[in-house]
Amino acid sequence: MLLEYAAIAAFIFVTILVGFIAIILGMLFGPKKSTDVKAMPYESGMNPIGPGTRRMPVRFYLIAVLFILFDIETVFLLPWAIVFRKLGVFGLVEMAVFIAILLVGYIYAWKKGALEWD
Amino acid sequence: MTFASILEWLIKGFVWVMILLGGFAYLTYYERRALARIQVRIGPNRAGPLGLLQPIADAIKLIFKEELMPARADKLLFFLAPIITLTPALVITAVVPFGPEGLNFPLFGRVITWQIADINVGILYIMSIASIAVYGIVLAGWSSNNKYAMLGGLRSTAQMISYELALGLSFVSVIVLADSTRMIDIVEAQKSMWFMVLQPVGMVIFLIATLAEVNRSPFDMPEAEQELAAGYHSEYGGMKFALLFMAEYDKMIAICIIAATIFFGGYREFWFLQNTWFSVDQTPILGPVYVFIKVFILLFGMIWVRATLPRIRYDRLMAFGWKILLPLSLALVFLTATGILLAQEVNPLFMWGIPVVSLAAGFIAILGMYQTLRRKEHARA
Numbered sequence: 001m002l003l004e005y006a007a008i009a010a011f012i013f014v015t016i017l018v019g020f021i022a023i024i025l026g027m028l029f030g031p032k033k034s035t036d037v038k039a040m041p042y043e044s045g046m047n048p049i050g051p052g053t054r055r056m057p058v059r060f061y062l063i064a065v066l067f068i069l070f071d072i073e074t075v076f077l078l079p080w081a082i083v084f085r086k087l088g089v090f091g092l093v094e095m096a097v098f099i100a101i102l103l104v105g106y107i108y109a110w111k112k113g114a115l116e117w118d
Numbered sequence: 119m120t121f122a123s124i125l126e127w128l129i130k131g132f133v134w135v136m137i138l139l140g141g142f143a144y145l146t147y148y149e150r151r152a153l154a155r156i157q158v159r160i161g162p163n164r165a166g167p168l169g170l171l172q173p174i175a176d177a178i179k180l181i182f183k184e185e186l187m188p189a190r191a192d193k194l195l196f197f198l199a200p201i202i203t204l205t206p207a208l209v210i211t212a213v214v215p216f217g218p219e220g221l222n223f224p225l226f227g228r229v230i231t232w233q234i235a236d237i238n239v240g241i242l243y244i245m246s247i248a249s250i251a252v253y254g255i256v257l258a259g260w261s262s263n264n265k266y267a268m269l270g271g272l273r274s275t276a277q278m279i280s281y282e283l284a285l286g287l288s289f290v291s292v293i294v295l296a297d298s299t300r301m302i303d304i305v306e307a308q309k310s311m312w313f314m315v316l317q318p319v320g321m322v323i324f325l326i327a328t329l330a331e332v333n334r335s336p337f338d339m340p341e342a343e344q345e346l347a348a349g350y351h352s353e354y355g356g357m358k359f360a361l362l363f364m365a366e367y368d369k370m371i372a373i374c375i376i377a378a379t380i381f382f383g384g385y386r387e388f389w390f391l392q393n394t395w396f397s398v399d400q401t402p403i404l405g406p407v408y409v410f411i412k413v414f415i416l417l418f419g420m421i422w423v424r425a426t427l428p429r430i431r432y433d434r435l436m437a438f439g440w441k442i443l444l445p446l447s448l449a450l451v452f453l454t455a456t457g458i459l460l461a462q463e464v465n466p467l468f469m470w471g472i473p474v475v476s477l478a479a480g481f482i483a484i485l486g487m488y489q490t491l492r493r494k495e496h497a498r499a
Contacts, residue, residue: 003123004235004236004237005235005237006124006127007127007130007131007212007234007235008209008212008213008234008235008237008243010124010127010128010131011127011130011131011134011135011208011209011212011234011235012205012209013128013131014128014131014132014135015131015135015204015205015208015209016201016205018135018139018204018208019200019201019204019205019361020201022357022360022361023197023200023201023357023358023361025181025357026180026181026183026185026356026357026358026360027185027357029181030181030182030183030184030185030356030357031184032184032185033184034186034187036189038186039186039187039188039189040188040189041188041189041262041263041264041265041353042188042264042266042347042352042353043264043265043266044347048264048265051263054265054268056268056272059276060272060275060276063276063279063280063436064275064276064279066440067279067280067282067283070283070444071279071282071283071286074283074286074287074290077287077290077451078241078242078290078293078299081290081293081294081451081455082293082297082298082299084294084297084455084458085297085458085462088459088462088463089459089463092455092456092459095452095455096452099448099452106444106445110441115436115437115440115441116433116437117432117433117436117437
């Protein structure tokens, strides 16, 4: 079974190789006449004002934190889903309790407006 | 691990990468022709018979294009981002089986399987690789030193991680139904009934979430042309752009292959053709053909959606993912588990409760969405 992962590693190696070859092909055959105007960041014809990577809205961080929370939940559901048939009713009730606790957090986040975008 | 096995993996990987790249090239052609048909145009028909050489012409054109590096861009990341985007898009299909065991053939004393790697945590592998796909896009956006690209990358990240929850949960209901995470077991579990029939709402959630994962219309906010030029690949040109484009279309192919495998029976025939000539047990060569047909139809679905639906607003996109898809898919996992438990302990007929109750749950979700939108409309008027 571990050897199968070696097969995946070989496959990843092949894809990275294909990516590099494609980029190098483009570098070999494309013209290279860069000027200051060409190297300017594209901003629909305007001269760019200020740095390109600036501060971002805090909502994106909020989404990331919430994602970690609920993704962990999914991660806990996965092993349960595999042994679920062996656990029977006990497993179902157990998972209901777990999800109920998480739902409280979900409703709290919703009521606090963490899921609102505007 | 011998030299021969390493050679086998490399050759298999190379062949499959080439198939995916060819698939990408002809998917662009397919999409342009289908879109043109829907919009009462003809589409590309000049290069070669029926325009079939168009993708090759495009590729040659892109190779000879000048590549620009924006000033003050992060040079290393700008160079690596297309490769980081392309790799997960291609390797995600490594665990998908394309043919039944009967189709394995011996070659030079080795048995060649129709799968790159048969690992027993196939679904987990798909989930993890799907998460890695975020990095390439956000790095492409960030390293360009361009405001449009940055915003596109950020939007794309937020959207992909939001819809990943619903995606992961729809995988969980599949695992519960199949009782395994190995892809071959999942396909074989659909011998008597496709999971599409047992969990129709889960399938719809999976398809919606994957549309958002690959930034396809109507969820193509990260590259909304009217607001962000081209989003995260604004600054890319030439072959680097081709790689990003390739990643996008190969992701489409990959998720259609995965959807076909976990919901539409993979390489298996229709469940009611089980004991006829059309069954892969009797005619194993039909396995890859079935996968191809299913992927072809699913891809047409994605193109059709692009031609039909307008782009969704970003706040509604996030609200839809967090407030509707997440609770609904959580409820579906629970419904599926309860149905299977009842079928196991009480009466097998309870299995049919799963689709009925989940359709009801989906209907309630749609009703709730409709009510909320109507209230908002009312408040605005």
